[in-house]
Amino acid sequence: MAISNRSQSGAIYEHIEVKNPVTSEIIGSIPQTSADEIKETIERARDAQIGWGALSPSERVGYIRRWADLVWEQQETLIKINRRETGKTDSGAFLEIIVLDNILQYYIHHAPNFLKTQQRRTIVPFIQKAKVFYKPHGVVGVISPWNYPYLLGLIDLVPALIAGNSALLKPSEVTPFTAEYAIKLMHEAGIPRDVVQVIHGDGRAGATLVEHVDYIAFTGSTATGRKVAETAAKRLIPYSLELGGKDPCIVLEDADLDMTAAGLVRSAFENAGQVCISVERVYADARIYDALMDKLLYYAGKYQMGSDDGMDIHMGSMTNTRELERTEAHIHDAISKGARVVFGGRRRPELGPLFFEPTILADVDHAMDVMRQETFGPILPVMKFHNLEEAIRLANDSEYGLSASIFTRDFKRAEAIARRLDSGDVSVNRPQMVVATPSLPSGGQRNSGVGRRNGKEGLLRFTHTQSFLTDNLFGQQPELRLADPFSLQVAMVLRTIRRYIKFI
Ligand code: TXE
Numbered sequence: 001m002a003i004s005n006r007s008q009s010g011a012i013y014e015h016i017e018v019k020n021p022v023t024s025e026i027i028g029s030i031p032q033t034s035a036d037e038i039k040e041t042i043e044r045a046r047d048a049q050i051g052w053g054a055l056s057p058s059e060r061v062g063y064i065r066r067w068a069d070l071v072w073e074q075q076e077t078l079i080k081i082n083r084r085e086t087g088k089t090d091s092g093a094f095l096e097i098i099v100l101d102n103i104l105q106y107y108i109h110h111a112p113n114f115l116k117t118q119q120r121r122t123i124v125p126f127i128q129k130a131k132v133f134y135k136p137h138g139v140v141g142v143i144s145p146w147n148y149p150y151l152l153g154l155i156d157l158v159p160a161l162i163a164g165n166s167a168l169l170k171p172s173e174v175t176p177f178t179a180e181y182a183i184k185l186m187h188e189a190g191i192p193r194d195v196v197q198v199i200h201g202d203g204r205a206g207a208t209l210v211e212h213v214d215y216i217a218f219t220g221s222t223a224t225g226r227k228v229a230e231t232a233a234k235r236l237i238p239y240s241l242e243l244g245g246k247d248p249c250i251v252l253e254d255a256d257l258d259m260t261a262a263g264l265v266r267s268a269f270e271n272a273g274q275v276c277i278s279v280e281r282v283y284a285d286a287r288i289y290d291a292l293m294d295k296l297l298y299y300a301g302k303y304q305m306g307s308d309d310g311m312d313i314h315m316g317s318m319t320n321t322r323e324l325e326r327t328e329a330h331i332h333d334a335i336s337k338g339a340r341v342v343f344g345g346r347r348r349p350e351l352g353p354l355f356f357e358p359t360i361l362a363d364v365d366h367a368m369d370v371m372r373q374e375t376f377g378p379i380l381p382v383m384k385f386h387n388l389e390e391a392i393r394l395a396n397d398s399e400y401g402l403s404a405s406i407f408t409r410d411f412k413r414a415e416a417i418a419r420r421l422d423s424g425d426v427s428v429n430r431p432q433m434v435v436a437t438p439s440l441p442s443g444g445q446r447n448s449g450v451g452r453r454n455g456k457e458g459l460l461r462f463t464h465t466q467s468f469l470t471d472n473l474f475g476q477q478p479e480l481r482l483a484d485p486f487s488l489q490v491a492m493v494l495r496t497i498r499r500y501i502k503f504i
Pocket of ligand 1: 143144145146147170171172173201202203204205206207208210219220221222223224225227228242243244245275276277323374375376
């Protein structure tokens with residue numbers, strides 16, 4: 001909730017209260033940073049970038065390595081802060097740390113090589129030489145959501161820093177303290193204060209950031225992502241958007257049904273379903289549909305929900321009332337159109353105001369919101385298909401295109417299906433694994449976003465290329481014509497050779 005206060009000097013300032021979703025207790029407040037303060041912060045970042053960008057990539061990854069070790073040492077504190085503002089489980093908060101740590105280690109080892117100056121071929125061999133430099137954009141703004149406040153706050157910020165940019169993070173106003181602590185550790189690791197900074201506030205602060213930075217990396221809803229893209233387009237700055245999803249999973253008749261059911265329960269209900277890459281709809285071959293439903297009920301029955309400490313609790317609270325209400329609305333809409341709740345489906349107020357049971361729906365179809373709109377809650381709707389063409393058509397029947405998965409023992413068949421799915425990634429027998437695999441670019445198409453994070457692609461988006469060419473003028477005379485007889489002759493000879501030999 002935003003509150004206005006008057007300071008001793010009489011100036012009015014706003015701050016935003018932050019709640020623990022499990023207890024509804026107010027755990028602190030953050031300032032709504034003003035537009036002027038944001039501009040000043042960006043100016044400081046711009047000055048600081050000059051020294052940071054002048055370091056070699058190896059020197060910059062040295063700082064990231066120190067920071068990664070500090071985070072590892074301080075993981076208990078980080079987990080506590082994260083759980084207090086999200087309501088997630090111990091294992092969920094730890095997962096954020098281990099997934100990002102893998103990505104950090106990957107960039108620590110590979111980024112200096114990715115950012116190395118490249119030699120390229122020229123059209124006049126020996127006389128000309130060409131290179132490509134990767135240069136930072138300048139100041140990168142990172143806007144992050146509340147569902148993974150550590151992972152999604154840092155996953156873009158770190159490669160932006162390694163590429164030589166300074167960076168400003170605006171975490172979600174719902175979960176600001178995890179990111180703030182992570183940045184404090186960056187400063188303790190020696191990264192200069194103005195090279196990486198946090199600004200707080202709601203969408204107004206985010207919008208101001210987009211108005212002034214040189215690159216924006218946004219993670220959040222499709223509606224806000226569109227606004228960010230409009231501003232970026234007006235300013236002609238590059239950007240990447242990681243938005244919502246409605247990820248399909250196809251279960252083929254040869255799948256290992258125990259592994260499939262356990263995997264689906266995990267990937268649909270993790271973080272109470274508040275994951276952009278959670279499995280939001282399942283298409284199961286009619287021949288194994290009933291058997292799969294039995295297994296799903298078995299594994300869902302073993303799923304532990306609560307707010308206790310320990311790695312054996314599988315699912316915690318939802319974070320916001322809005323997503324809880326949307327989850328219920330999707331269930332009501334589905335029931336009114338003929339679906340059946342076969343597991344869960346109720347709030348659990350005795351555990352906390354935002355706890356909602358993991359829920360499995362049967363007899364669903366694409367007339368229902370739950371199969372078309374992003375739920376962002378713990379629902380697993382399962383639909384039968386009768387032939388593979390139907391399954392592929394249904395999987396692609398979505399405005400989103402983030403991630404998809406297939407359960408099967410036949411990887412060749414899976415690859416052929418994957419090539420026909422409109423999604424940024426496809427994983428077989430292990431949904432959600434691509435984003436945790438640092439070498440693989442990850443991101444969506446259609447309403448799921450623009451650009452890719454992770455991998456070489458995810459690093460190089462934070463650079464622009466500068467091409468560099470030298471000509472030693474060997475054998476050349478001063479000449480004003482664009483095409484003198486000698487150059488024409490050389491061009492003809494080179495063309496003949498080039499038809500048979502690749503040298504550009
Ligand atoms: O997103 P918002 P919210 C989806 C999911 C969820 C919905 C809303 O469907 O229910 O988005 O979540 C900042 N200019 N995902 O409310 O509003 C805002 O302060 C610039 C998918 O968190 O988009 C916050 O820091 N910034 C997603 C961030 O944008 C603005 C994860 C996200 O807020 C802004 C989370 C503006 N005009 C939610 N307005 C995923 N892909 O993981 C707000 N912000």
